[in-house]
Amino acid sequence: MTRSMTAFANCSDEQDWGTCVWEIRSVNHRYLDIQIKLPEELRSIENNIRNRFASHVKRGKLECVLRCKPSQNQQTEICVNEDYASAIIRACTSISKTLHQPSEMNAIEVLKWPGVVEASQVDFTQLARGALNLFDSALESLCETRQSEGVRLQQMLEERLLAMRQIVKGERQRRPQIVQQTRDKLIKKLEALNASYDKDRFEQEMVYLAQKMDVDEELDRLESHFTEIEDIFKRDEPVGRRLDFIMQEFNREANTLGAKSTDIETTQASVELKVLVEQMREQVQNIE
Structure with a gap:
């Protein structure tokens, strides 16, 4: 999840x-x-x-x-240090007796004296x-x-994963056609040059070229990563880092597919895969 x-x-x-x-x-x-x-x-x-x-x-x-x-x-409770206030009153009364015209003392003045009113203990x-x-x-x-946001992100990833599956499926079905197209193209070029060639050597070169064009391994790894992501979605643990690693693997396989491309359709498929991987990677950054 x-x-x-x-x-x-x-x-x-x-x-x-x-x-x-x-x-x-x-x-x-x-x-x-x-x-x-x-x-x-x-x-x-x-x-x-x-x-x-x-x-x-x-x-x-x-x-x-x-x-x-x-x-x-709790805030409005007032705590008065009555002992201290009484001592102040007694001291003022004693001093007033020695004064010629003492002033009257009121309660507000006593309360203003530092230490008479104590802060309430909340x-x-x-x-x-x-x-x-x-x-x-x-x-x-x-x-x-x-x-809930994770569920929405998973749905977005599954949609792009389905699109990638379709691309990989299409590329796998096109592989025999691509090899045949490459063979026909080379034969036409040789015929246009009116050049004679060794058919055995030509077949050997075609085998070598077909090996260079072979992307079955990359397509197999992509499908393996598809299955792994589906398994990850079922886990009840943080999966963000593992998904981020798989995004790197996706991008590596898409780059290899583009590097081995000999036709425009395969190149476009590689670009589309990389676009989908980048969209998924941006969403994976937000997954725990």
């Missing part, structure tokens, strides 16, 4: 503990490259996220971003747990997108 390396997933959730939004982008890459951006308060879940990625994705460059906001109930435990649960949903959505 083929899976694409290109996908996107976005999941958000709002609960009593706060709001979380996950965004995951996946593009093609030779290896597995994971980039994670988390709030500093939730850095503790990074290794957990990497492990979950590794268990579901084998290749691709992944960019993962988490945006979180704790609930207002409990990020529930937020981290909720973020991980939401991440599982985002990862599932990403994998579903990669799989």
Whole structure:
């Protein structure tokens, strides 16, 4: 089963503990490259996220971003250091007794004093747990997108594979005709020159020329690669690298077919094969 390396997933959730939004982008890459951006308060879940990625994705460059906001109930709680505030009030009262015209002290001034109001301690435990649960949903959505895109890529590859099969089949059927055409062409040239020739030697040269023109081995290898690709499509594992290697083999055989060509039809067949191989190779780059 083929899976694409290109996908996107976005999941958000709002609960009593706060709001979380996950965004995951996946593009093609030779290896597995994971980039994670988390709030500093939730850095503790990074290794957990990497492990979950590794268990579901084998290749691709992944960019993962988490945006979180704790609930207002936690953020608006005010913690006052009452002991410290009482000490300040006592000190101000004592000093006021020594002043001729002391000014009145109010609660706002006491709260403004550094250290009286302490930052509220937000409990990020529930937020981290909720973020991980939401991440599982985002990862599932990403994998579903990669799989559906992989199915579409496989269909495109199968269409081009069928076209290549037709070309190879046509070339195999034409081989006897090509040898006969080459033989007739040489005989006509000799007759046009009114030159006498040794028929035995001519047959020997025809055998040598037929060997140079023989592409049965290349056509056999192409058909072998067709069968291998069909087998690869059935595997439940990453197959992108293996397909990329077969694309190189396809291109090599198509080049050899063109190099041995002695007629325009074979040359055109070689070009058509290379065009199809290039189209397939571009799609294979996106397969995991």
